[in-house]
Amino acid sequence: MAEDSSIKNVADTALWVATYRADESERPDALFHDRLAGMLAGDRGRRIAASMPYPAMMTWLLAIRTVAIDRLVLQAISLGVDTVVNLGAGLDTRPYRMELPSMLRWIEVDFPNIVTYKNEKLAAEQPACRLERIAADLSDIPLRRRLFQQIGSESHSALIITEGVIMYLSSDDAAELSRDLFAVPSFHFWIQDYRQYARKQRMPSSMKRLFKDSPFRFDKDDWLSFFVGHGWKIGEKILAYHESIRVKRPFPRIFPWSYLMLIAPKKVQEKWREASGYVLYRK
Numbered sequence: 001m002a003e004d005s006s007i008k009n010v011a012d013t014a015l016w017v018a019t020y021r022a023d024e025s026e027r028p029d030a031l032f033h034d035r036l037a038g039m040l041a042g043d044r045g046r047r048i049a050a051s052m053p054y055p056a057m058m059t060w061l062l063a064i065r066t067v068a069i070d071r072l073v074l075q076a077i078s079l080g081v082d083t084v085v086n087l088g089a090g091l092d093t094r095p096y097r098m099e100l101p102s103m104l105r106w107i108e109v110d111f112p113n114i115v116t117y118k119n120e121k122l123a124a125e126q127p128a129c130r131l132e133r134i135a136a137d138l139s140d141i142p143l144r145r146r147l148f149q150q151i152g153s154e155s156h157s158a159l160i161i162t163e164g165v166i167m168y169l170s171s172d173d174a175a176e177l178s179r180d181l182f183a184v185p186s187f188h189f190w191i192q193d194y195r196q197y198a199r200k201q202r203m204p205s206s207m208k209r210l211f212k213d214s215p216f217r218f219d220k221d222d223w224l225s226f227f228v229g230h231g232w233k234i235g236e237k238i239l240a241y242h243e244s245i246r247v248k249r250p251f252p253r254i255f256p257w258s259y260l261m262l263i264a265p266k267k268v269q270e271k272w273r274e275a276s277g278y279v280l281y282r283k
Contacts, residue, residue, distance in 0.1 A: 020059050085159070191281075
């Protein structure tokens with residue numbers, strides 16, 4: 001019997017995303033090199049990726065997201081960040097592949113099974129900075145608040161990363177997370193990837209079936225204003241479209257969307273180009 005390649009839980013997306021990073025790293029024109037991604041993705045990650053429709057689009061999305069967030073991380077560090085807190089870190093390997101200050105404190109927080117798996121796989125690897133991993137279910141709100149307060153008390157200026165996380169939260173859960181982060185005085189910066197017009201960006205039915213056990217839940221059409229409404233200010237915003245031009249990696253031609261876009265009114269084209277990106281919030 002064929003093994004199931006659907007996304008069973010949010011942790012499965014970590015294996016899936018690592019596969020795309022591995023694929024990007026093997027390209028002759030790779031935008032980054034993640035030598036650990038293939039080993040971390042494993043066979044299940046490759047099966048999930050192989051089952052996904054529109055592979056060229058998914059590879060493009062994850063490659064652009066990675067390089068844009070890399071840039072935002074370095075920008076925050078240049079502004080005095082001494083601690084990075086990656087919530088729902090999955091199989092991210094930035095502490096191993098990026099040039100980071102050796103005294104930077106980098107904390108990864110994720111479910112116990114992910115942390116155990118990652119500790120085992122990367123036991124022989126040396127990170128560029130002071131790396132820690134914390135096993136925690138961040139939906140446990142009292143535990144989360146205690147953890148945030150502890151890290152905050154030990155930091156002068158911290159950056160929070162929630163890459164690929166917010167879309168899986170309900171709007172109410174995202175609002176509560178936002179308030180909890182904002183309440184910690186030393187949490188100065190927050191990086192997210194975002195999707196404007198969430199209710200209009202419908203997932204293709206073929207992908208929806210694969211994500212049936214772990215659906216996208218965040219449904220605010222004006223994603224950026226939602227978090228600004230909680231007190232955050234947009235420090236830097238990178239549109240996926242603009243980043244693709246900067247790195248000379250245009251959106252792949254995919255039937256029928258690419259061709260429909262060519263004949264769409266200019267206002268529609270502009271709205272599509274502004275629909276997704278990456279943001280560095282500041283207090």
